[in-house]
Amino acid sequence: MRTLRDVPIGGTATVLRLRGAGALRRRIMDMGITKGTVVYVRKVAPLGDPLEVTVRGYELSIRKSDAENVEVADDEPTRA
Amino acid sequence: MNTTIALAGNPNSGKTTMFNDLTGSAQYVGNWPGVTVEKKEGALRGHPGVIVQDLPGIYSLSPYTSEEVITRDYLVNERPDAIINIVDGTNLERNLYLTTQLLELGIPTIVALNMMDVVKKSGDTIDRERLAHKLGCEVVETSALKGIGLKEVAERAAAYGLNRPNMELPHVFTGSVEHAIAHIEESIEDRVERPLLRWYAVKLFERDEGVRSALGLPGETMEHIERHIADCERELDDDAESIITNQRYLHVRHIVDECVRHRRSGIKMTTSDRIDRVVTDRILALPIFATVMFVVYYLSVTTVGTFVTDYTNDTIFGEFVHGGLSSWFESMAVAPWLTGLVLDGIVGGVGAVIGFVPQMLVLFLMLALLEDVGYMARVAFIMDRIFRRFGLSGKSFIPMLVGSGCSVPGIMASRTIENERDRRMTVMTTSFIPCGAKMPIVALFAGAIFGGAWWVAPAAYFIGVAAVVVSGIILKKTRAFSGEPAPFVMELPPYHVPAMGNVLRSTWERGWSFIKRAGTIILVSSVVLWFLQSFGLSDGRLAMVEDNNGSLLAAIGNVVAPLFAPLGFGGWKPAVATFTGLIAKENVVGTFGVLYGFAEVAEDGAEVWANIARDFTTLSAFSFLLFNLLCAPCFAAMGAIRTEMHSRKWTAAAIAYMTVFAYAVSLMVYQFGSLAAGKGFTPWSGVAVLALAALLYMLFRQPRADHAGAIRFQRKVETHG
Numbered sequence: 001m002r003t004l005r006d007v008p009i010g011g012t013a014t015v016l017r018l019r020g021a022g023a024l025r026r027r028i029m030d031m032g033i034t035k036g037t038v039v040y041v042r043k044v045a046p047l048g049d050p051l052e053v054t055v056r057g058y059e060l061s062i063r064k065s066d067a068e069n070v071e072v073a074d075d076e077p078t079r080a
Numbered sequence: 081m082n083t084t085i086a087l088a089g090n091p092n093s094g095k096t097t098m099f100n101d102l103t104g105s106a107q108y109v110g111n112w113p114g115v116t117v118e119k120k121e122g123a124l125r126g127h128p129g130v131i132v133q134d135l136p137g138i139y140s141l142s143p144y145t146s147e148e149v150i151t152r153d154y155l156v157n158e159r160p161d162a163i164i165n166i167v168d169g170t171n172l173e174r175n176l177y178l179t180t181q182l183l184e185l186g187i188p189t190i191v192a193l194n195m196m197d198v199v200k201k202s203g204d205t206i207d208r209e210r211l212a213h214k215l216g217c218e219v220v221e222t223s224a225l226k227g228i229g230l231k232e233v234a235e236r237a238a239a240y241g242l243n244r245p246n247m248e249l250p251h252v253f254t255g256s257v258e259h260a261i262a263h264i265e266e267s268i269e270d271r272v273e274r275p276l277l278r279w280y281a282v283k284l285f286e287r288d289e290g291v292r293s294a295l296g297l298p299g300e301t302m303e304h305i306e307r308h309i310a311d312c313e314r315e316l317d318d319d320a321e322s323i324i325t326n327q328r329y330l331h332v333r334h335i336v337d338e339c340v341r342h343r344r345s346g347i348k349m350t351t352s353d354r355i356d357r358v359v360t361d362r363i364l365a366l367p368i369f370a371t372v373m374f375v376v377y378y379l380s381v382t383t384v385g386t387f388v389t390d391y392t393n394d395t396i397f398g399e400f401v402h403g404g405l406s407s408w409f410e411s412m413a414v415a416p417w418l419t420g421l422v423l424d425g426i427v428g429g430v431g432a433v434i435g436f437v438p439q440m441l442v443l444f445l446m447l448a449l450l451e452d453v454g455y456m457a458r459v460a461f462i463m464d465r466i467f468r469r470f471g472l473s474g475k476s477f478i479p480m481l482v483g484s485g486c487s488v489p490g491i492m493a494s495r496t497i498e499n500e501r502d503r504r505m506t507v508m509t510t511s512f513i514p515c516g517a518k519m520p521i522v523a524l525f526a527g528a529i530f531g532g533a534w535w536v537a538p539a540a541y542f543i544g545v546a547a548v549v550v551s552g553i554i555l556k557k558t559r560a561f562s563g564e565p566a567p568f569v570m571e572l573p574p575y576h577v578p579a580m581g582n583v584l585r586s587t588w589e590r591g592w593s594f595i596k597r598a599g600t601i602i603l604v605s606s607v608v609l610w611f612l613q614s615f616g617l618s619d620g621r622l623a624m625v626e627d628n629n630g631s632l633l634a635a636i637g638n639v640v641a642p643l644f645a646p647l648g649f650g651g652w653k654p655a656v657a658t659f660t661g662l663i664a665k666e667n668v669v670g671t672f673g674v675l676y677g678f679a680e681v682a683e684d685g686a687e688v689w690a691n692i693a694r695d696f697t698t699l700s701a702f703s704f705l706l707f708n709l710l711c712a713p714c715f716a717a718m719g720a721i722r723t724e725m726h727s728r729k730w731t732a733a734a735i736a737y738m739t740v741f742a743y744a745v746s747l748m749v750y751q752f753g754s755l756a757a758g759k760g761f762t763p764w765s766g767v768a769v770l771a772l773a774a775l776l777y778m779l780f781r782q783p784r785a786d787h788a789g790a791i792r793f794q795r796k797v798e799t800h801g
Contacts, residue, residue, distance in 0.1 A: 018322065023144035027569050029325040030140035032174050035318075037329070046365035047465035050568060056173040056329075059356075059572040061461045063468070066569060 002074065004033075004053070004067035007041045013072035014038055020069040032056040033070060083241030084131045084158075085124070085234065088151060088182055089166030090175050091137030092573040094194045094224035097582060098166055099134045101230050130238045133160060139174065141181045143290040146500060152290070155185050156276065161241030163189040164233055166224070169199040169206060170574075172340060176215070176332040180252050183217060184282055186275025188240035190218045192233045197223040203343030211339040216250045225579060249278065252331045256315050257323060260308040261285055267301050285309055286321050352454075352574035359575075360458055369462050372455065373481065376446040388438035397431035417614070417624050425610035430603060434595070441591045443485050447478070447493075448586040452578035457570060464568055470552025471561065473497055473568055476506040480513050480548065484541070487511040487713050489590060491720040501561055505552060507724045508734045511713035512547035514540045517665040521708055523684035524669050528692035529701040540709055547710055551741065554778045560733075605663045605715045612636070613660075613674075633659065646764040647707060647743070648700030648750040658707070664714050699757070703750040710742035744771045 007013045015037045018025050032055050033039060040054040050063040087102075089095045103122025124130035135154060136147035143149060155163070165182050167175040183189055191212075199206060212219040218236060222229035251258050264281040272280045272295070283291040284305055297305070309320050316323050359368055402423060409419045450456050456478065464474030475497045483490025487510055494506040514522065519537065526536035555561050612633040616625035625631050637652035637659065644650050644658075653675045660667040666683070673681030676691040685692075696704065712718065712735045722731040751768035755761065 023142075024569075026140075026142050026144055026321060026325070029322065030142055030177070031569050031571070032177065032329060034326045034329045035322070036326075043360065044362070045360065045461050045465065046362050047462070049465045050461065052360070052461065052572060056171075058171050058174060059574075061457075061464075061568070061570045061572050063464065063568045 001071050004039060004041070004051075004062070004070035004072050005064050007039070007072060007074065009041055009043055011074065012038060012040045013074050015070055016073055017071040018069055019071065024066060025069065028062070028066065028070065031060055032058075033060075033062075039070075039072070082129050082131050083162070083238055084133055084160040085162045085164055085237045085241065086133045086135055086155065086160040086187075087164050087166065088135045088155070088178070089137060089194075090139055090168060090171075090178060092571065093137065093166045093168040093171075093175060095137055095166045096134070097579070098164075098192065098194070098222070098224040098230060099132060100582075100585065101224060101227055102132050102234050124234055124238065127234075127238060130234075130241070132234070138178065140178060143288050149290070155182075155187065156279070160187060162237040163187050164192050164237050165189055166192045166194050166222075169193050169195045169221075170202070172206070172336050173329070173332055176335060177328055179215060180328050180331060183215065183249055184279040186277075186279065188237075190220060190233060190237050190240065191215065192222045192224075192229070193219050194222050194224055196221040197226055197228070205341045207339045207341075211335065214250065214335045214338065216248055253324070253327045256312050257285070257327060260312045263308045264305050267304055268295065268297065271295060271297070282324065285312075286324050350574065352576070355575045356458075356572075359455070360461060365462055369459070372450070376443070376450070376481075379442060379446060388442070392434060392438055393431065397427065397434070401427055401431070420614055420624075421607070421610065424614075425607040426603065428606060428610070437591055437595060441587055443482065444489065444590045445583065445587045447482065448583045448590075449578055451586070452576075452583050454573050454575040457572050460570060461572060468568070470549050471502075471505055471556030472509070472548075472552055473499065473502045473506075476502065476510075479506050479510045483510040483513040483515060485516055487513070487515045487717040488720045490515075491717060491724055492590070494724060504725065504730060504734075505555055505561060507721055508555065508737060509548045509551045511717050511721075511738065512551065512710055513544045514709055515665065515713075515717075517714070518709055520666040520669045520683050520685070521661070521705065524672070524688075524692065525696075525701050525705045527684050527686060528689035529696060529698055540705075543706065543709060547741065547745075550775075550779065551737075554775075555737075557778065557781060609633070609660060609663055644707075646751070646767070647746040648703045648754075649696065649707075651695065653695070654704055658704075658711070661708055662712060662715055662718075664716070665708070668708060699750060699753040703746045703753075706749055707742050707746040710745060711739045712742075713738070744775065748772055748775075 002013075004013065004015075015033055015035055017035065018028060018033070020028075037055060042052045042054050042059065044051050045061075050061050051067055053060050053062060087095055087099055099120065099122070102124055104125050120134040121131055122134075124132050133154070135151045138145070138148045138151050141148055141152050143152070154160075163182055163185075165179050167179060179189075179191060193206065193208065193211070196206075206221075208219050208221060220229050220233045220236065222233055224230065253261065261278070261281045264284050265277050268280060268284070269277060280291060280295065284295075285308075287309065292302075312323065313320055318326070358364055405427065406419065406423055409422070447456070450459070459477055460474035462474070463477040467474050467476050476494070479490045479494040479497075481490075482493045490510045490513070491507050494503050494510060497503040497506055518540070522537050522540045526532055530536050613631050614624055615622055616630040616632055616635070617623075618625065618630065633656050634652055637656035640659075641650050641652045641655040644655055649655075653672070656675060657668045657671040660671040669683065669685040670681060672685060672688050672692065676688045678687045681687045692701070713721075718731070718735060721734050722728070725731045725734065747764070748768045748771055751762075751765045752772075755765055
């Protein structure tokens, strides 16, 4: 399954499902990464982790290991 | 009767600025490390009967972070008369997500649509009336920074407090979810207050543990509720928590689509984006980061800060206050014990705090600037990779950096780490970083034993960092710290020009809280120590003693000294010095001065170098230095630990850990050093070997497997069918 971690820098993807449980999963959802959301991967931190993504019009930093819990489908930007 | 208005909103929404404006009280605002968890309140300007309650910045009312839990508990249990929900107009979707949750609490709510000046400047328009209609509450346009609309919001909210309007809430969720929620409401309506019914029902639907246990529903009702949830989950093929979150965001998305007209579509480059491109560029980020940190440290710790601190200590306190008072006391023929109490106990104690304040202020000013500009969040972004390797978050960098100036504000800065585990671990390890007050100890031994070698001070920092790393790895494998890794999902707020008012206010706020916290503790313990130092038993009676050798403190030192013998410094003088170091680490130097019979010594204790060189070997000096760098910090820092841990048990555990760690390290260094120097194998060498084995085991053992999260999720999946 493709995850947010696999999306290249500058790529855009739509969220399909969130894995994991508890606080981590809820936190990711609370920050706006929910099913159907379009996420743009803006850049990666200088040391290679975390990622900076644009979601719902703002910038969010997320670790690659957490991004692995976000299953996505690559696509052209379409609004959910 | 007072009316209470609660201020709630996302971090970085301008909430604190609004709070400052409404109450006129001195408060603090910044992007990072965020506003404190403590509640702040103040009377509404011009309305003494209206209390404005500031709540922590939060993104959601989920039960996972302490800020969220504080906000929830306050809103549910204290029931303020009205809520002002500050919404960042430039970031509507994520902000309104919280709004939909706040509205469910059944408290009259008014939305302050903030940063409207920025929205208008960008050319976007927000249909305020339609937004108000869709949300089911009043919406007022504001700009906290420019002071627009604030009075209006506050006065309308205050009026809510008087006539408590009934709120009619629009349905946020789809048919089957609303259906299940209605059923849950029905089954708990005799247990909760009417206005809170919907909130409790939604939380029960989410299987919120906090609410479940708070309500204490009978098993039968729980089963009934569980059936409805499971039905819904089956129908929508998702778990309840995701269903609620998704549908809230869908609802918000729908509102935003209807109410906002963007001037331009697509992703556009703002000034902030352009800055960020350079500042967190893969190649440029680290040099920029290092430069910024160097400037901060250089200005606050090395130059300006030290200059002002030295001036305060030596000139203001040393010459004017101390000198002036002592000659005045002399002319008044005041009793020597009183002169001693005032000059050495009180003035000395207060001076130890006040002298440090200018340095603090310079440091805090720098940090407040970085926060207000938005760079602090990038610090965490850049440093995360390094810190999380040993169980800390990128946000721990800030407490550590501040801790190199002083552990007290460093520990206080850890408050902004949301995850409790990361925060506790940061609190436990921050004071390993040598603070400014430990430098005189380093200078003393560098001068007395190591011939003023340049590498002693850098070695102290290296040892501190190593202690943090080793402790991080050890602690994260212990049961108390195991479990799900902390989420590092952090907003990177846009850069903006700092508001000097906010920066100065923040600087002063932090400086003042340092003075209050450290001041009281240092003052009391200084007086106690002065007493122990100045009084002794002579002829079975408590009396003032001429020199320290007969003091109560020396007696205590004698009792404790054997404990330190295996570390190489079993005399009572080092023991006493270690004790006085608990009051303020630089006291170690002064104490040696007093114990060796000097009335006053320079900061690096140059006067006693000869005595130190006689009483210590290179090895025992190094061991003593290590112990004092790593063991329990000063009382002020312990007070800060107590405040941040919110628990006596954790505070005790933290201080015990530090001291045991310091003891083990010093023991190993001294014993192995002795062995290497050709001394025989003693029982204590054996203990040192055991300590080394234990340390290595704790460093390299496999972390405890923790399946709590996985089990929980499995249970959720099972309920699907």
